[in-house]
Amino acid sequence: MREPEPTIETIRAAAERIAPHVHRTPVTTNETLDARIGASVFWKCENLQKAGAFKSRGACNAVFSLDEETAAAGVATHSSGNHGQALARAAARRGIPAHIVMPETAPAVKRAAVEGYGARVVPCAPTLAAREETLARVVAETGAHVVHPYDDVRVIAGQATAALELLEDAGPLDLVLAPVGGGGLLAGTALTIAAIAPGTRLVAAEPTGADDAARSLREGRRLPSIDPDTIADGLLTSTGELTFPIIQRLVAEIVTVDDAAIIAAMRLFWERTKLVIEPSSAVPVAALLEGKVDGMTGKRVGVILTGGNVDLGNLPW
């Protein structure tokens, strides 16, 4: 049976469920960036979210949706990034075990962050096959419940709550931009906008070096990321079985930007706003600065800044 898509009711229920566990992040503005972009931009600061990214929303919604018996066995996922940290933190808040499968090549700082939330890190070889096999073994051994980073209705409903807050706090918007990787945030954002602000245009932004979503939308079928290569390491994954049909139905436009533009946008954003954003967050910023979005001039634009987890010892400039 195909899992149902989240409705605005499940999204609102997610918002209520996760409220005690996540920040209602601020929406900020910046005059200099507005002048450069030629629009009034409202920045939804998920870089200031718990565990440093919007992923805390989906992870908390999934973890706090579990019945007692399922929860007791713990949760598991494979992730070297923000979802792993977010799931570890959500499990800790519920007081249940978390098993995070990570490639043994992952930076020590990422492993330490997951362990800092009390989760167990299970190292594996740095291939997708090894990650999936290792996760299957962990599940067989522990009975843990797998929370997928994006292809999960509870996760999509959780991510959808960021747009809910953005629309409430910024007021009416002509345009909303969000990056797309696996598509959990984009699908959730699309569902929220379709339900409560159907006149608002949604544009996705993707790195040129990982443009599977743009190609998939163009060809009308889900294509994999082939050798993705981009500084925006949160956007390397391909869209999912659940997320792609939502994106296909509700997202008309995906613009792409190259890594040079992403790095320049990230640096300018830090410099002018004093806010640390990670490369994935800089993708829609770059799309605006590079004038990639038709008809944006003079408009009220919302942008979801997805996260702020950056290796400060290894900046791309």
Add this chain to the structure above:
Amino acid sequence: MREPEPTIETIRAAAERIAPHVHRTPVTTNETLDARIGASVFWKCENLQKAGAFKSRGACNAVFSLDEETAAAGVATHSSGNHGQALARAAARRGIPAHIVMPETAPAVKRAAVEGYGARVVPCAPTLAAREETLARVVAETGAHVVHPYDDVRVIAGQATAALELLEDAGPLDLVLAPVGGGGLLAGTALTIAAIAPGTRLVAAEPTGADDAARSLREGRRLPSIDPDTIADGLLTSTGELTFPIIQRLVAEIVTVDDAAIIAAMRLFWERTKLVIEPSSAVPVAALLEGKVDGMTGKRVGVILTGGNVDLGNLPW
């Protein structure tokens, strides 16, 4: 005649005068930092202030205090740092000329920032004598009114408004920390606390490499900074004729931290809060992380984060 010190009435008048021209910056909290420090810390984010630093408060108060005739001739100062940018911006908002004397060795980015606000940059040799001579010449030529970066009652009253907001937004505080360079922020903060929260203890933090205020307080007389050397480039100056007596009367404690601690605190702060702070702002952060403040454990502590203007191309780690 000695200029009178600001009173709580002049500070409140300054707050009203500058309100249309500066941000009421947020006060944030961070669980991880609280756990490391062992106290509940309320961070007053002047790094998110207009022109990137609290200096906008004093500069706006000074510029908007001028009568029409004085204002018409413009304002001038010598500064290679945040005061120069803040004065340039304040003058632009009032629509009057600003002449900023800067050493010709100042980074191009700082010069560009001042010029970006429409001010005239007057280069000079990189010595205090050259700066003062050049400023005197600019004043002789233009009739501009000099706004000193800290030894000016209007500037002190402006800087004092940050503590006013911190105390309003954080609620009762056991302790407030602020860095000390020329002492404008510290003197203003001390006056505000003495007037409205006399039970709150004020501790100043200073770099070991520019500890003139700590030495001055100890010896009971104003000593100059001798060959100051610290990464905290906003704190190189010595206290002033106006600021030192206020500090001497109202500030009982100055703690010092070395550059290694300042750099580590700055990096940890960026990493955990996703907020860019400059080295001068990291001085009180380092004092807390290093346990330099007696009796801070379990207390409610306010910290004024002074600015976020950093050369991202030249980070100290």
